[in-house]
Amino acid sequence: SEKEKFCGLCFKVFSDPFVGKLFYTRIYTGKVKAGEEIFNSTKKIKERINKIVRMHANRQEIIQEAKAGDIVCFVGFKKTTTGDTLTKIGSSLLLEEIHFPEPVVSLAIEPRTQKDQEKLFLALKKLEDEDPSFRVSYNKETGQNIISGMGRLHLEVMVERLLRDFGVEAKVGTPYVAYRETITRKVESVGKFIQQSGGRGQYGHVVFLMQPEEKGKGIVFESKIKGGVIPREFIPAIKEGVDSSSEAGVLGGYPVTDVKVVLVDGSYHEIDSSDLAFKIAAEIAFKEGLRKADPVLLEPIMKLEVVTPLSYLSQVIGDLNTRRAKITSIEERKNVKVVKCEVPLAEVFDYADILRNLTQGRASYTIEPLYYEKVPQELMLKILGK
Template identity: 40%
Template sequence: MSYNTENIRNIALAGHAGTGKTTLFEALLHAGGTIQTEGSIERGTTQSDTDAQEKERGHSIDSCIASIDRAGCHINLIDTAGYADFRGGTLSALAAVETVAIVVSAGNGIEHGTRRMMEHARERGLARILVVNKIDSDANKLRALVDALRDEFGTECLPVNLPAQDGKHVLDCFFHRDGATDFSSLEEAHQRIIDQVVEINESVMGTYLDAGESSLSPQQLHDAFEQCLREGHLVPICFVSARTGVGVQEWLDIADKLLPNPSEGNAPPFLDTDGDRVIATPDPTLHAIADVFKIVNDPFVGKLGIFRVWQGTIRRDSQLFIDDSRKAFKVGHLFRVNAKQHVEIDHAIPGDIAAIAKVEEIHFDAVLHDSHDEDRIHLAPMHFPQPMFGLALEPRHKGQEQKLSQALLRLAEEDPCFRVEHHKELNETVIRGLSELHLKVMLERMRERYGVEVVTHPPRIAYRETIAGKAEGHHRHKKQTGGAGQFGEVFLRVEPLERGTGFEFVDEVKGGVIPNQFLPAIEKGVRQAMEHGAVAGYPLQDLRVTVYDGKYHPVDSKEVAFISAGKKAFLDAIGKARPVVLEPIVDVEVAIPEANVGDVTGGLAGKRARIMGTDTHRGGELVIKAQAPLAELTDYPTELKAMTGGRGRYSLDLSHYEPVPPPVQKQLSEAWKPKVEDD
């Protein structure tokens, strides 16, 4: 099918787990003619849940992309995971779309994931549409849900269609208003949304006031509607039943007629190396620029980089560059990803979502381009939650170390919220994710895909060290071995910096008492000491080191001597500068039934948590916001499950570092001393 950029719609289905996103995805693909038969979650036959873990658990873990072609409109649809544990893939999908369709269950109403996705989409400047699914319900419940959506997210939330005949039909209340609904006056709903749309544009508003609605053309209404979406002035509400198909064709009509195309949406800014904004233009004749928003390691086609084209045209057999690399690669195969199918295509225009295979250098968030005019730009970074849950691991069977390393690399390529760390001082490999469940799924995938089994244990908490005061240090390194000796003497000062600043190295040496060529060696020695810690064996941060005096010998002074002198002078100063151990403090959000609030807040208080506030939402759900030391939350998933009967949910994000209580510092320091003495 032939189409241009104006015919493309890029839409992500998002929302809380269990709202029916995957079933709606199937229904839309079937209604749009992409698939002949709708799959079933229960039978494990859906287009999007193809991974063994997804089939076993009955919910999405990864995002899935498919397209629909109907009457000149090409819709790229992305089904995303609802569980917060897997939101890395969900958030990365937002980098490829103009519109987020946030699915809400008519029975469950507004849930924690609904609020999160509304906020993420708003922050990203994306058009939002609320899709009320499972409308096989009574009209009073649906009416109450619309009121709740407007109370929660603003009066800009307005129905664009309404259910009728107990959810057996939906009626358009934007372009047409004929028919009776179970809900409210169709005329009233029509008037509300028209009034909301026309007030965004002075010219349209003037025409409407002077000559009435009949004087407005469909194009004028579309343009005003699209502007409302882009500026957040309107969040349409529409009704569907993915299970019965009610409202599904009407939803596709809304996507076709009213949702923004790539020329109309808010294009995300690219940044050059100086931090200046560069806006890509959806012109197919300009240099090509695309952003990789998803990596898949496919067992049949190899590594697959899925990207959104922002500017220019990418053609099969053309040459592309990755980021600032000067080495081009040939686009041997260009694919349209259609759920389980990879369909080869000749070219991809602005707004298209496409994929290339077997390019090992490609990575998540890579910028693909065909001109070195674009080799210094990147997409403005997305905010991903910091993976705070950790597991240290090692292969269960000897000889699989290399296989384990490769498997972890592949898994980390696919998930921006899955990290792999290797701690050299402990010879410990640590994986980090968003939750216990997140890590469990990744380990199961590693076993199933790559045949690697591991043994796990809790990792060390990522403590840090710093200083609370100023001090000076000195060391003379002198070594005579019979031949040429070693000599270097260093005087330096240390002082604390603001939390999160990092490290500064300052040269205040006067008169050449230490030649310039030895200053990098002093800094190297300081950095070595910072890496291994001075109080409890954790890296030092947030301090300034100033070298102000020293001595050298014209024959015996060597780089190695000043490395040693710098390291020991630094440790001498640190010992006098009131060193402290810092611990990671995380922002905790716990969503629970209101009946459990006493147990949960009491449990958090016992973990040195500070309660920052609570929000009560309709349906009796309460969200507790707190800050707590990460070290206190090791067993929190099990505890929360026990307190709430499995109904509680929580999320963590790194907030900051702050000093541990003195008893904890003493305990950490004493545990480290025996290791130092053994060394």
């Protein structure tokens, strides 16, 4: 109701060429006015509403106040993103977060001409701000921009938007499965970066305890340094070194995930130690730990649901069995059969064409990311070209 404190959820961010960023927000309780300062309780920051815009298809209406039940656009936020809870200052209310799955398909992208380089970078940044399931990264080894998303169609739409909305022509590579790397056992690793060249040198020394972490936890960093063995001001640089080196693993250069890194020891030099020295030492220790901890490749497993006429059921199941699929259920829905299964993405990359040929275009399917699972040894060697 309007009498309660203001609370809303930002469910979409859109870059408008004339207004700037529009933050689409559903208001659940209370009311809010243009010019007011509000609290983003997800990020624990204050934001100011410069304008409130009510959207009518492609026409915008500036309004002074929005109340419970309205869906409006706020203009002027700096750090708010999709899924953030917006409340009155002083409130700690937090709405349930929107869960965005990890991207499962990636491809390399580069501008057609050198002058488009900056335009491409800015356009990709805007698209990443708008869509949390779309990620942009840079591969240091190949010097390429990598875009990742929920599937081939998702990435095709993004490339099309680059041309249509931002006027950037891009050359794109072939889509590939977004594999991950992780470790299988607990190890201790040491990283030292020591340089002496006449003047002031560089000195960084860290000792990590690395172990497998729960599925979906990503990279977890923890410091157990006591007694000033390493001064506290160098800890953020060590964490930064771990994060940057986890972007490319030691098997195939794929991002590393589900690893716990505990900083347990190290040393420093009164004069020569610096943030850079400790960052490089952390990178060396992380890579060494990956090599020692029996790294494995992880592949995305998808939840696949196929709706097919009964006459094609045996062909569909037979084909899925050849694709390492694990069938979880076969149900009847009116006069069709619904096959639910879990299947590696690499096996169903072109499933639209496969299913069309199998069933003469009479079956349909839906697919969504589920989790990451270890790749069988013989397949891992094949993927890595060994």
